[in-house]
Amino acid sequence: MIAAKPGKLVVISGPSGVGKSTVVRQVLKQLGQSVRLSVSATTRPPRPGEREGVDYYFLTDAEFRRRREEGDFLECIEVFGRGHWYGTLWSEVRSSLSQGKWVILEIDVDGAGEVLRQFPEAVTIFIRPDSVEELERRLRSRGTESEDAVQRRLAVARHELQLSSQYAHQVVNDTVDQAVDQICDILRSRGLEPEA
Ligand SMILES: Nc1ncnc2c1ncn2[C@@H]1O[C@H](COP(=O)(O)OP(=O)(O)OP(=O)(O)O)[C@@H](O)[C@H]1O
Numbered sequence: 640m641i642a643a644k645p646g647k648l649v650v651i652s653g654p655s656g657v658g659k660s661t662v663v664r665q666v667l668k669q670l671g672q673s674v675r676l677s678v679s680a681t682t683r684p685p686r687p688g689e690r691e692g693v694d695y696y697f698l699t700d701a702e703f704r705r706r707r708e709e710g711d712f713l714e715c716i717e718v719f720g721r722g723h724w725y726g727t728l729w730s731e732v733r734s735s736l737s738q739g740k741w742v743i744l745e746i747d748v749d750g751a752g753e754v755l756r757q758f759p760e761a762v763t764i765f766i767r768p769d770s771v772e773e774l775e776r777r778l779r780s781r782g783t784e785s786e787d788a789v790q791r792r793l794a795v796a797r798h799e800l801q802l803s804s805q806y807a808h809q810v811v812n813d814t815v816d817q818a819v820d821q822i823c824d825i826l827r828s829r830g831l832e833p834e835a
């Protein structure tokens with residue numbers, strides 16, 4: 640019997656509002672079945688249009704705590720303070736890796752550090768804005784955050800930008816198409832094979 644070649648984890652980070660979800664959606668479309676997205680769990684409330692099991696698994700504080708205690712998370716963290724937890728579920732990565740699929744984790748820099756500790760061979764990509772002013776414009780134009788939340792996210796963004804040199808690859812999201820092409824090229828250069 641020939642076992643499938645195991646897949647790889649791809650950690651994509653970048654400041655809130657830089658365009659990670661926008662870019663990753665297009666990457667998944669371009670690369671097809673060989674790559675899938677890990678859907679994270681969170682205790683933050685859904686935004687208008689967000690769907691359970693597609694954008695996140697939306698958990699109550701008690702559910703999140705119970706699952707954390709039961710060891711369901713590869714990593715989890717309270718991002719931006721103010722009590723909202725985010726985490727990567729083992730169930731989102733284990734079976735895909737064993738089937739030879741590559742799994743994209745869209746997570747913050749501290750979560751990325753924990754993933755790298757457990758999966759040193761993970762591919763790490765940091766998505767940067769062309770400027771902090773443009774990042775602020777995108778965050779506001781999305782219209783999903785209060786002024787207070789925008790300020791907290793911008794403060795965390797400065798911290799994340801300082802840690803970005805720890806990532807193997809950096810991509811500037813100036814235009815979505817260019818960022819998508821660069822990420823697809825990086826994954827191919829790291830061994831991603833086209834779908835059979
Ligand atoms: N290259 C780009 N040029 C202009 N606007 C962009 C670009 N990429 C994304 N955007 C816009 O920026 C906003 C933030 O994008 P998105 O929600 O994908 O960011 P994110 O990094 O996933 O944020 P978060 O980490 O908070 O979930 C959206 O309104 C999106 O349409």
Ligand SMILES: Nc1nc2c(ncn2[C@@H]2O[C@H](COP(=O)(O)O)[C@@H](O)[C@H]2O)c(=O)[nH]1
Pocket residue numbers: 652653654655656679680683714715716718725726727745746747748749750751
């Ligand atoms: N460590 C983790 N960070 C995560 C995870 N899922 C998302 N995130 C980070 O949260 C922010 C905010 O997301 P939003 O949807 O509330 O705007 C995002 O920038 C990610 O970096 C996770 O599972 N683990």
